[in-house]
Amino acid sequence: MGPSLPLASAYYRPGAVAEAQQLLTGENRVALAGGTIVNADREHGGIEVVDLQALGLATIAAEADRLTLGAMVTLSTLARDERVPEALGAIARAELPSTMRTRATVGGTIAAAATSAGVTTMGIADSVLAAGFLAHDGVVHLADGSSLPLAQLFASGLNARTLITAISIDPSGVTATASTGRTPADVPIVAAVARSTGDTVTVALTGVAATPALVDPDDPAAGLEPPSDFRGSADYRRTLAATLTNRAVEATR
Numbered sequence: 001m002g003p004s005l006p007l008a009s010a011y012y013r014p015g016a017v018a019e020a021q022q023l024l025t026g027e028n029r030v031a032l033a034g035g036t037i038v039n040a041d042r043e044h045g046g047i048e049v050v051d052l053q054a055l056g057l058a059t060i061a062a063e064a065d066r067l068t069l070g071a072m073v074t075l076s077t078l079a080r081d082e083r084v085p086e087a088l089g090a091i092a093r094a095e096l097p098s099t100m101r102t103r104a105t106v107g108g109t110i111a112a113a114a115t116s117a118g119v120t121t122m123g124i125a126d127s128v129l130a131a132g133f134l135a136h137d138g139v140v141h142l143a144d145g146s147s148l149p150l151a152q153l154f155a156s157g158l159n160a161r162t163l164i165t166a167i168s169i170d171p172s173g174v175t176a177t178a179s180t181g182r183t184p185a186d187v188p189i190v191a192a193v194a195r196s197t198g199d200t201v202t203v204a205l206t207g208v209a210a211t212p213a214l215v216d217p218d219d220p221a222a223g224l225e226p227p228s229d230f231r232g233s234a235d236y237r238r239t240l241a242a243t244l245t246n247r248a249v250e251a252t253r
Contacts, residue, residue, distance in 0.1 A: 071107025176251030194248035
């Protein structure tokens, strides 16, 4: 049984990616993956949903040195799959409450992080999993056959009518995280995901911009202009960025 959609004025369940992409060109139509985002929006009625369940996008495939995660792979599946880097699976397990991880999807996580649906009311990205994909050299694959680095998608934003079909990541290296929250169960104020591959270290942060951001491991606060909110000032977030980056990088060694 699919999720209830009390605010939807129309429902479509396409059987092919091309059909779904065509449907999404219509006005007031939104993609329905796990339903955790669409069902959370109670401000806008009259939307038409395009259900992605029948598109065959719930697979994980290892190809050469990349791991391709279908857009409809749930976070619970991601966390259990042995091909997924252990640290990334741990991030997936901590991303949402367990009842939501069985429905929330990889594609939905990326789409939310790339649009206003994925930020706090003060405009600060907080998806540690999206930062994990960024640290693992994420490349997003779209329904039109094109692909682009996840960092580029975050920089340019995601058109609401663009359909993500998968993301591929480099599963190699050693990954570690460090974060600070008001409580252990709270969404982190700032989180750092560091990945070390040989002599190269990649660090992605949450809580410092409107999307997860790649930073210089040697100077992580450089150029950061995070907004302030009730959880912390801009200066506090910059301090956390430096401290947590150092901790995460050190943990990869």
